[in-house]
Amino acid sequence: MEIISGFSKLSKKQKLAWLAAQIAERQSDTNQQEFIADFESYQHRDPKVQKLYDEFSENTLTNFYMPYGLVPNVLMNGKLYAIPLVIEESSVVAAAAGSAKFWLERGGFKAEVIDTKKVGQVHFLWEGDFKKIDVLFDELRELMLDNTALITANMRARGGGILDISLVNMTEVEPNYYQIKATFETCESMGANFINTCLEEFARTLKDWAANSEHFVGREKEPLVVMSILSNYTPECLVRAWVECPVNELGYFEEMPPEMFAYKFSKAIMIAKNDPHRATTHNKGIFNGIDALTLATGNDFRAIEACGHTYASRNGKYQSLTDCSIENGVFKFWIEIPMAVGTVGGLTSLHPLVKKSFEILGNPSVKELMELMAVIGLAQNFGALKSLTTTGIQKGHMKMHLLNILKHFEATENEVKQAVEHFKNNVVSFRSVRDLLDLVRIEQPIA
Amino acid sequence: MEIISGFSKLSKKQKLAWLAAQIAERQSDTNQQEFIADFESYQHRDPKVQKLYDEFSENTLTNFYMPYGLVPNVLMNGKLYAIPLVIEESSVVAAAAGSAKFWLERGGFKAEVIDTKKVGQVHFLWEGDFKKIDVLFDELRELMLDNTALITANMRARGGGILDISLVNMTEVEPNYYQIKATFETCESMGANFINTCLEEFARTLKDWAANSEHFVGREKEPLVVMSILSNYTPECLVRAWVECPVNELGYFEEMPPEMFAYKFSKAIMIAKNDPHRATTHNKGIFNGIDALTLATGNDFRAIEACGHTYASRNGKYQSLTDCSIENGVFKFWIEIPMAVGTVGGLTSLHPLVKKSFEILGNPSVKELMELMAVIGLAQNFGALKSLTTTGIQKGHMKMHLLNILKHFEATENEVKQAVEHFKNNVVSFRSVRDLLDLVRIEQPIA
Numbered sequence: 001m002e003i004i005s006g007f008s009k010l011s012k013k014q015k016l017a018w019l020a021a022q023i024a025e026r027q028s029d030t031n032q033q034e035f036i037a038d039f040e041s042y043q044h045r046d047p048k049v050q051k052l053y054d055e056f057s058e059n060t061l062t063n064f065y066m067p068y069g070l071v072p073n074v075l076m077n078g079k080l081y082a083i084p085l086v087i088e089e090s091s092v093v094a095a096a097a098g099s100a101k102f103w104l105e106r107g108g109f110k111a112e113v114i115d116t117k118k119v120g121q122v123h124f125l126w127e128g129d130f131k132k133i134d135v136l137f138d139e140l141r142e143l144m145l146d147n148t149a150l151i152t153a154n155m156r157a158r159g160g161g162i163l164d165i166s167l168v169n170m171t172e173v174e175p176n177y178y179q180i181k182a183t184f185e186t187c188e189s190m191g192a193n194f195i196n197t198c199l200e201e202f203a204r205t206l207k208d209w210a211a212n213s214e215h216f217v218g219r220e221k222e223p224l225v226v227m228s229i230l231s232n233y234t235p236e237c238l239v240r241a242w243v244e245c246p247v248n249e250l251g252y253f254e255e256m257p258p259e260m261f262a263y264k265f266s267k268a269i270m271i272a273k274n275d276p277h278r279a280t281t282h283n284k285g286i287f288n289g290i291d292a293l294t295l296a297t298g299n300d301f302r303a304i305e306a307c308g309h310t311y312a313s314r315n316g317k318y319q320s321l322t323d324c325s326i327e328n329g330v331f332k333f334w335i336e337i338p339m340a341v342g343t344v345g346g347l348t349s350l351h352p353l354v355k356k357s358f359e360i361l362g363n364p365s366v367k368e369l370m371e372l373m374a375v376i377g378l379a380q381n382f383g384a385l386k387s388l389t390t391t392g393i394q395k396g397h398m399k400m401h402l403l404n405i406l407k408h409f410e411a412t413e414n415e416v417k418q419a420v421e422h423f424k425n426n427v428v429s430f431r432s433v434r435d436l437l438d439l440v441r442i443e444q445p446i447a
Numbered sequence: 448m449e450i451i452s453g454f455s456k457l458s459k460k461q462k463l464a465w466l467a468a469q470i471a472e473r474q475s476d477t478n479q480q481e482f483i484a485d486f487e488s489y490q491h492r493d494p495k496v497q498k499l500y501d502e503f504s505e506n507t508l509t510n511f512y513m514p515y516g517l518v519p520n521v522l523m524n525g526k527l528y529a530i531p532l533v534i535e536e537s538s539v540v541a542a543a544a545g546s547a548k549f550w551l552e553r554g555g556f557k558a559e560v561i562d563t564k565k566v567g568q569v570h571f572l573w574e575g576d577f578k579k580i581d582v583l584f585d586e587l588r589e590l591m592l593d594n595t596a597l598i599t600a601n602m603r604a605r606g607g608g609i610l611d612i613s614l615v616n617m618t619e620v621e622p623n624y625y626q627i628k629a630t631f632e633t634c635e636s637m638g639a640n641f642i643n644t645c646l647e648e649f650a651r652t653l654k655d656w657a658a659n660s661e662h663f664v665g666r667e668k669e670p671l672v673v674m675s676i677l678s679n680y681t682p683e684c685l686v687r688a689w690v691e692c693p694v695n696e697l698g699y700f701e702e703m704p705p706e707m708f709a710y711k712f713s714k715a716i717m718i719a720k721n722d723p724h725r726a727t728t729h730n731k732g733i734f735n736g737i738d739a740l741t742l743a744t745g746n747d748f749r750a751i752e753a754c755g756h757t758y759a760s761r762n763g764k765y766q767s768l769t770d771c772s773i774e775n776g777v778f779k780f781w782i783e784i785p786m787a788v789g790t791v792g793g794l795t796s797l798h799p800l801v802k803k804s805f806e807i808l809g810n811p812s813v814k815e816l817m818e819l820m821a822v823i824g825l826a827q828n829f830g831a832l833k834s835l836t837t838t839g840i841q842k843g844h845m846k847m848h849l850l851n852i853l854k855h856f857e858a859t860e861n862e863v864k865q866a867v868e869h870f871k872n873n874v875v876s877f878r879s880v881r882d883l884l885d886l887v888r889i890e891q892p893i894a
Contacts, residue, residue: 001519002522003527011474015517019469023807026809042491051484051516052854056851058544059518059544060514060515060516060540063512063514064743065509066512069504069506070454071448080448082469085504088798089504090504097506123715124703124719126593140584154878173500197845227711227715227718227836229835231724232727253746267621267624270621272623275620275626277628279756284749296511300536302752303731305731305753305756306728309757310779312837313759314723314755316764323763350854356485360470389674392674406501407797408796
């Protein structure tokens with residue numbers, strides 16, 4: 001690769017041409033026209049639609065395809081949903097669909113939003129006596145509210161806005177370190193831009209106020225704002241979802257009686273509560289479902305992941321986000337997870353397939369979406385634990401894996417049939433499938 | 448929505464038709480043909496290519512487009528890369544490109560892999576005396592190695608395989624609870640299937656061995672395997688990346704001298720070390736870059752996220768994954784993060800654009816990919832902290848936000864120009880942009 005200046009200013013065609021030339025420089029057998037055509041084959045046929053996608057991000061070359069799938073039959077709080085999931089991993093949609101069907105016959109999922117508070121912070125250094133600024137803080141808070149009144153007008157009209165502004169003394173952590181910590185209600189939006197705009201205004205207000213306050217002298221007049229930024233950790237923007245049924249209605253899993261299944265399931269949860277090695281994988285499975293719905297609804301899965309995992313470590317040890325109980329013959333399984341999402345703003349009104357997702361979900365409110373997120377995470381976790389504690393996951397996975405490898409080798413229908421039969425009792429690997437296909441292709445196909 | 452049986456057995460056309468009919472039931476003004484056509488417009492023009500994508504997951508309806516962008520000028524260990532990123536969030540690619548350019552002029556990024564060990568566990572309950580099984584464990588280990596010899600043959604030929612198998616006494620956590628904990632080297636693959644297949648074989652071996660051992664009697668002969676599964680937490684599959692330069696070479700940021708920038712930057716890191724609220728958002732930004740490269744290379748971002756966040760909480764408190772120092776006039780900034788990825792297996796050889804990503808990256812080894820992952824995370828974090836500690840992030844964000852809203856209202860070039868000018872001193876919101884456009888569109892454009 002060579003250094004290039006002004007890459008972002010090039011047209012998409014020029015960017016691709018530069019890249020193709022760079023690749024050709026390295027691999028002389030590169031057909032540059034083909035390289036470019038391959039990328040262009042992923043463009044939307046309508047240039048206006050394509051332009052939309054190009055402008056979501058920067059230096060865009062084309063669209064990366066992610067499978068957009070559907071999980072029908074999800075019963076939540078007595079209402080039936082079909083849930084769109086965007087996920088590149090096999091088995092996730094199938095597992096969610098399996099869990100949805102299982103619980104459909106047992107009363108469905110229940111869910112409720114516990115709270116919807118968002119958090120933001122202005123971090124600053126200030127050399128002075130804490131008591132002095134603490135006493136004056138009511139004055140500063142009023143000023144902050146006044147100075148953001150214009151910014152918050154629309155949000156207040158919708159029932160949201162700034163809930164609280166407080167001063168936090170962090171000098172035990174670091175000399176002179178303080179925070180202005182604020183909580184927000186952002187209604188139907190995720191609220192990042194709203195919160196950050198408020199916070200940057202708080203920071204300006206703080207500096208002006210300190211500079212002009214008659215109570216301060218010298219360095220007291222010069223707080224140093226390190227940064228003003230929302231927190232993605234929102235433990236008070238919290239949702240709970242659960243399922244329950246009598247143990248004996250859980251049914252048989254192959255030859256495993258329901259009591260044994262419930263017992264093993266509860267031990268799997270116990271392990272994920274106590275062993276961070278297991279908890280990581282346990283929660284990873286939960287996010288398989290949540291991230292897929294997050295993508296489908298144009299929300300930000302990095303924010304939701306970071307928040308959920310910090311929440312999982314809140315007791316000083318990284319733990320499972322789900323829990324279960326078996327009491328008086330009743331099996332109960334639940335999740336409690338912070339979930340800062342939006343149904344307006346950001347990509348939600350811009351990405352055409354995100355708009356379709358909302359249509360499929362019946363244009364849910366933000367609370368309903370939070371609940372659906374928790375439900376799909378719980379469904380996913382139930383599916384994973386059900387497989388793990390009964391047949392093991394490799395049976396299903398290796399079947400998918402085998403089909404993927406066969407696809408790679410462009411196996412015919414007949415070859416697929418023979419391979420599936422063969423690998424019922426043999427270990428699937430890239431090489432073993434290739435070897436089998438070599439064999440099958442040299443001999444005559446049996447049927 | 449209605450309950451549907453056998454949805455997965457329907458063809459894609461039938462699935463879409465069912466969905467369209469369901470939506471029409473709810474919204475009588477739905478044009479079902481248009482609804483279906485919208486979904487179909489995202490299909491690849493080549494049915495063979497489309498079939499590939501359809502089979503990555505289940506119940507697929509179409510492709511969800513994610514912007515595929517490029518970050519040029521990334522200098523790592525003396526070699527120049529262009530890094531493909533798949534990300535729906537604006538500003539991420541631009542920030543990475545900005546950091547890449549900044550460090551290109553200051554020696555570039557350095558990175559090294561510290562270790563590449565993966566982990567798997569068989570969790571089981573066993574009623575007996577720990578000393579008894581502990582003494583016999585060497586025998587069981589040998590048997591496990593023998594019974595997996597066929598499964599591990601190819602991996603061993605490539606220099607990998609099972610590194611170690613140990614017995615872990617977990618009875619302090621729960622009576623009768625033990626683990627077989629194994630470590631693996633999976634070479635160029637992420638190794639999930641390989642590890643899980645080995646573990647399920649370990650579990651079978653454990654059960655057979657216990658049942659047939661002359662040393663055991665009664666319940667000792669019946670260990671209950673709860674589950675056998677890899678751990679996504681791989682603290683020994685670790686990579687480090689860093690940048691450094693003399694403080695005075697950091698240059699001016701608008702009017703901020705380099706010493707002040709380095710000082711504020713180091714305070715931002717201190718805050719992310721000490722406050723989980725900030726650490727969450729700090730690390731979220733790191734994963735903006737890492738997840739985007741993860742997607743572009745067909746790896747699993749849920750696994751990488753879960754692992755990284757558990758690692759961030761390993762000291763009993765959720766903390767920043769990056770760190771910095773200013774010593775002897777030298778600014779140094781680094782990341783240390785576990786990173787279990789693969790360059791073969793899974794989607795890597797199946798997803799056409801993933802193959803292109805590897806071509807663009809110069810077909811890196813798995814260690815090189817781990818290093819690139821750490822570098823893009825570090826670059827992203829540098830960009831975020833640079834914005835936050837200098838101009839604040841809203842300036843850039845609100846510009847992008849404004850352009851997105853203008854796009855939504857199909858603003859003309861002229862209207863865009865006027866809006867950008869207007870919002871230099873006014874608060875951007877959906878409503879304020881709409882109001883301005885209403886005004887501009889009633890009056891004559893100024894030209």
